[in-house]
Amino acid sequence: MTSTTTEVEAATTAAAEAFAAYRATTPEQRGAFLEAVAAEIESDKDAIIEAAVAESHLPLARITGEVGRTTGQLRMFAEVVRRGDHLGVRIDPALPDRAPLPRPDVRQRMIPLGPVAVFGASNFPLAFSTAGGDTASALAAGCPVVVKGHPAHPRTGTLVAQATSRAVEQCGLPAGTFAFLLDEGSGFELGQALVKDPRIKAVGFTGSRNGGLALAETAARRPEPIPVYAEMSSINPVVVLPGALAERDIAVFAQAYVGSLTLGAGQFCTNPGLLFLPAGEAGDAFLRATAEAVAATTGQTMLTPGIAEAYASGTGRLKETDGVSVVGTGTEGGEHAPAPVVAEASTLDGVTDEVFGAAGVVVRYADTDSLAASLDHLEGQLTATIHSASADRKAAQQLLPVLELKVGRVLFNGWPTGVEVGHAMVHGGPFPATSDSRTTSVGSRAIERFQRPVAYQDVPADLLPEALRDDNPWGLTRRIDGALER
Numbered sequence: 001m002t003s004t005t006t007e008v009e010a011a012t013t014a015a016a017e018a019f020a021a022y023r024a025t026t027p028e029q030r031g032a033f034l035e036a037v038a039a040e041i042e043s044d045k046d047a048i049i050e051a052a053v054a055e056s057h058l059p060l061a062r063i064t065g066e067v068g069r070t071t072g073q074l075r076m077f078a079e080v081v082r083r084g085d086h087l088g089v090r091i092d093p094a095l096p097d098r099a100p101l102p103r104p105d106v107r108q109r110m111i112p113l114g115p116v117a118v119f120g121a122s123n124f125p126l127a128f129s130t131a132g133g134d135t136a137s138a139l140a141a142g143c144p145v146v147v148k149g150h151p152a153h154p155r156t157g158t159l160v161a162q163a164t165s166r167a168v169e170q171c172g173l174p175a176g177t178f179a180f181l182l183d184e185g186s187g188f189e190l191g192q193a194l195v196k197d198p199r200i201k202a203v204g205f206t207g208s209r210n211g212g213l214a215l216a217e218t219a220a221r222r223p224e225p226i227p228v229y230a231e232m233s234s235i236n237p238v239v240v241l242p243g244a245l246a247e248r249d250i251a252v253f254a255q256a257y258v259g260s261l262t263l264g265a266g267q268f269c270t271n272p273g274l275l276f277l278p279a280g281e282a283g284d285a286f287l288r289a290t291a292e293a294v295a296a297t298t299g300q301t302m303l304t305p306g307i308a309e310a311y312a313s314g315t316g317r318l319k320e321t322d323g324v325s326v327v328g329t330g331t332e333g334g335e336h337a338p339a340p341v342v343a344e345a346s347t348l349d350g351v352t353d354e355v356f357g358a359a360g361v362v363v364r365y366a367d368t369d370s371l372a373a374s375l376d377h378l379e380g381q382l383t384a385t386i387h388s389a390s391a392d393r394k395a396a397q398q399l400l401p402v403l404e405l406k407v408g409r410v411l412f413n414g415w416p417t418g419v420e421v422g423h424a425m426v427h428g429g430p431f432p433a434t435s436d437s438r439t440t441s442v443g444s445r446a447i448e449r450f451q452r453p454v455a456y457q458d459v460p461a462d463l464l465p466e467a468l469r470d471d472n473p474w475g476l477t478r479r480i481d482g483a484l485e486r
Helices: 005-023 027-043 045-056 060-083 133-141 154-170 188-196 209-220 242-247 250-266 281-295 305-320 368-377 390-404 444-450
Strands: 090-092 106-112 116-119 145-149 178-182 202-206 228-231 238-240 274-278 324-329 341-345 359-365 383-387 409-412 451-457 478-480 483-485
Touching: 005 106, 005 145, 005 178, 005 188, 027 045, 027 060, 027 133, 027 154, 045 060, 045 154, 060 133, 060 444, 116 133, 116 188, 133 145, 133 202, 133 444, 145 154, 145 188, 154 178, 188 209, 202 209, 202 444, 209 228, 242 250, 242 281, 242 390, 250 281, 250 359, 274 281, 274 368, 281 324, 281 341, 281 359, 305 324, 305 341, 305 359, 359 368, 368 390, 383 390, 390 409, 444 451
Parallel strands: 090 478, 116 145, 116 202, 145 178, 202 228, 238 274, 238 383, 274 359, 341 359, 383 409
Antiparallel strands: 090 106, 106 451, 324 341, 478 483
16 A cells, blocks of 8 residues: 555644644643553564564564563653653743843743654664654653554554554544654655645654755745754774683674674664774784684565665675775675675775675774774774773773764674663764764653653743743642752
């Protein structure tokens, strides 16, 4: 089934009509709705899991976990809404006797932007798609959502959309609070029509750099430009410091690297696509162990034939790049299941473009200064990882200030694949990792993308929104005259 541009207009019109009633819901009403969406998804989880496994070729355990992550995000945002911290209430009471001029009564809160367009992701058919993080955070903010489902998993998206729509009805919300559109073709025309629609006030997107930039350009050219929060391209550098190599079992360490690289056919936005390794015998041993580990792998079926073709093209260009040699190659797993590849490059020239899939590049470095210079040369990334030991403390101190300007999340002694959903997580980063490095698409702060502040000056008490009233009927934590109070 393919939605039409007429259906886009109908969905956005309904969302605009629903906005006033939906944004007026109390914290309890909105929290209950988000929990109802989670419950409805769980009630249909067997059918949803079956469809997602068939459409994505991802393993049962991965999809089962993704259902839990999806419902967990919804319930986390229900808690956020009830607590109300996202409203950011600030109250500066009037000071009529202040000299030389009296101070007016000024109160501030965050309000929702309006209807939001969400684009489902190919690599996460649940957690970053129909009722995933963008949808959950936008709904939590008080914004109706229009989802453009990804053509790679139409049945999965439809089932989740049906569950979400049932929750809308159960909670007595306007039907336009949520809508689902689907284009089983390229999706370009439908997506562009959605972003151009004047009723849409913000966009959430996870996908390719080309796709994200195209939507951002369309949004910027509107008579009323709107924000596009696009997660796009990242190669997630991993730095191995000498002390880590000296202390660890090299074979186990290399196996862990290859395991992260090939997890989910390498189709994670946090895939460790670039690894910096010390020159010398220990680094040589790590490369030999990596070659053995990669040779033992078998390619997994990728999400779509197009993605598999893009992987083949990307690895082909990589192998033809000057100064690049293949370290190790796995075995093809069948049609659209290309072999994992690890290559070594003498420089960063030509090897910093993302190859979506199980492809990694290793670059050797001589000392910390040259390593820091190489890291500073990189584009913005979602993550950077440092593997270190106590002997590497000075080097780590030198590298941290460089990395924090390049990424949204710095990890120590771990692997970047996998993103914890919580209150402190940042899944974002400087361009081109995302289109706006000030935000995150995972964690409770994701709600901030779909809000804006409004100040109320000398507004009569009976006209103030509940969140700003002196009696604090919602029991919010608020900043009164600069001090936090509840």
